[in-house]
Amino acid sequence: MVVRGDGLVWRAYGESDLAALTGLVEACLAVDGGLPLFARTPLVRARLLQTRTLGAWHDGGPVAAVGVGTGRTPATATGLVHPAWRGRGIGSRLLDWAGEQAGDAGLLLTTETWTADAEALFDARGLRRTFLERVLRHDLDAPPDVVAPDGVTLEPATLGPELFGIYRVSFADRPGFVEPAVEEWLGDLRDDEGYRPELSMVARGPDGGAVGFVTVLDTWIDQVGVVPGWRGRRVGAYLVARVLRGLAEAGADAAWLCVNDDNPAAGLYRRLGFREAGRRARYLRR
Numbered sequence: 001m002v003v004r005g006d007g008l009v010w011r012a013y014g015e016s017d018l019a020a021l022t023g024l025v026e027a028c029l030a031v032d033g034g035l036p037l038f039a040r041t042p043l044v045r046a047r048l049l050q051t052r053t054l055g056a057w058h059d060g061g062p063v064a065a066v067g068v069g070t071g072r073t074p075a076t077a078t079g080l081v082h083p084a085w086r087g088r089g090i091g092s093r094l095l096d097w098a099g100e101q102a103g104d105a106g107l108l109l110t111t112e113t114w115t116a117d118a119e120a121l122f123d124a125r126g127l128r129r130t131f132l133e134r135v136l137r138h139d140l141d142a143p144p145d146v147v148a149p150d151g152v153t154l155e156p157a158t159l160g161p162e163l164f165g166i167y168r169v170s171f172a173d174r175p176g177f178v179e180p181a182v183e184e185w186l187g188d189l190r191d192d193e194g195y196r197p198e199l200s201m202v203a204r205g206p207d208g209g210a211v212g213f214v215t216v217l218d219t220w221i222d223q224v225g226v227v228p229g230w231r232g233r234r235v236g237a238y239l240v241a242r243v244l245r246g247l248a249e250a251g252a253d254a255a256w257l258c259v260n261d262d263n264p265a266a267g268l269y270r271r272l273g274f275r276e277a278g279r280r281a282r283y284l285r286r
Contacts, residue, residue: 006088009057013065014049021048021055024062024082025113031083033278034113035135036256037220047078047110052101056090066094074106074284080113091118095125099285106286114279127283132261136274140248140255144272146241149234151206154242156197157213159186166202166213170225175262194218199246203235214239219247221257224265236265240272 013021018041025039025048037043050067057063066079077098081091099107109127111118119129157163164182171177189195196216203212203226212226212235221243226235247255257274259266 007058008063008090011055011057012053013055013062014053015045017055017062018044018049020062021065024065024080027082027084028080028113029278032113032115033135033276034111035258035278035280038112043112047112050076050078054094054097056085056093058085064090064094066098068098068101070101070105072105074108074286075102076108076110077102078110078112080111086117091121095121099125106284109283109285110281111283112280114281119281119283122283125285127285129281130284131282133258133280134261134266134276135278135280136257136259136266136269137277138244138255138272138274140244140252142273143244143248144241145245146234146237146272148238152211152233152235152238153204154201154239155204157200157202157215159190159197162210163202163213166210166227167223167225169227170212173228189215189217189222192217194220199243201239201242203239205230211235212239214243216243216247219252219255221255224257237268237272240269244272 022039022041022044025044028034029036029039038047048065048067050069052068052070053065055062055065062082063085064079064081066077069076079091079094079098081094098109107127109122114132122129161182164185167185168179172179194217196218199216201214202210205211210227211230212224214224215222221240224236224239244255257269258280259269
């Protein structure tokens with residue numbers, strides 16, 4: 001434990017500090033926006049309770065924290081500073097410490113509460129952004145109504161090879177797409193406690209062939225895909241609108257999704273009533 005002249009106590013933290021760390025995450029999300037799931041226990045634990053930890057505490061509460069996962073290449077890290085404590089060099093100290101823990105392994109830094117100031121710091125320390133997603137929210141007081149494309153029908157999605165095949169065809173031409181193993185992809189959905197089979201759907205064309213799909217986790221639109229030959233015919237808009245209406249009828253007050261910064265589908269989501277609620281990103285230093 002180290003006490004500095006500014007009254008900050010610097011120390012490692014652990015599982016017993018999880019509730020306090022959650023409060024720190026909530027304070028950052030309230031000001032910066034970002035991924036609201038970050039405030040849930042599993043993600044707080046995964047991001048901040050990594051192999052090595054360092055936090056700054058004041059009056060018994062955390063004002064900054066970073067967790068570093070070592071033993072892999074690159075090492076991983078996530079850190080954050082309370083909005084009221086920024087501009088005092090605390091973020092720089094956390095980043096320097098994370099780099100020391102990573103050593104020669106390189107460093108992959110993830111932030112679920114992106115800010116321009118943080119990006120400027122990362123850039124100055126040789127970290128380059130490799131990924132940026134926009135977090136979008138739809139307040140469900142007035143879900144959009146999209147007319148079904150001619151000949152298109154919807155049915156509940158079945159977790160099987162056909163659904164994976166639609167996903168693969170829909171995403172194969174996306175830059176950087178890496179095809180997962182079929183059982184891994186299906187297993188992630190099957191094992192997720194939030195999976196909504198009643199809202200996850202497959203769209204079929206007049207001949208019965210699958211032309212698009214949507215999967216839903218809790219109040220999140222997880223993935224939406226349309227096969228290349230059917231893009232531009234409102235299939236994606238129809239799927240998303242049906243999910244939004246279904247969530248509203250089930251009592252949800254908001255729906256969420258994340259979209260890559262360079263994904264043209266972001267324009268569609270905004271036309272359907274989604275608004276930006278923050279960003280999340282990853283940075284790499286080799």
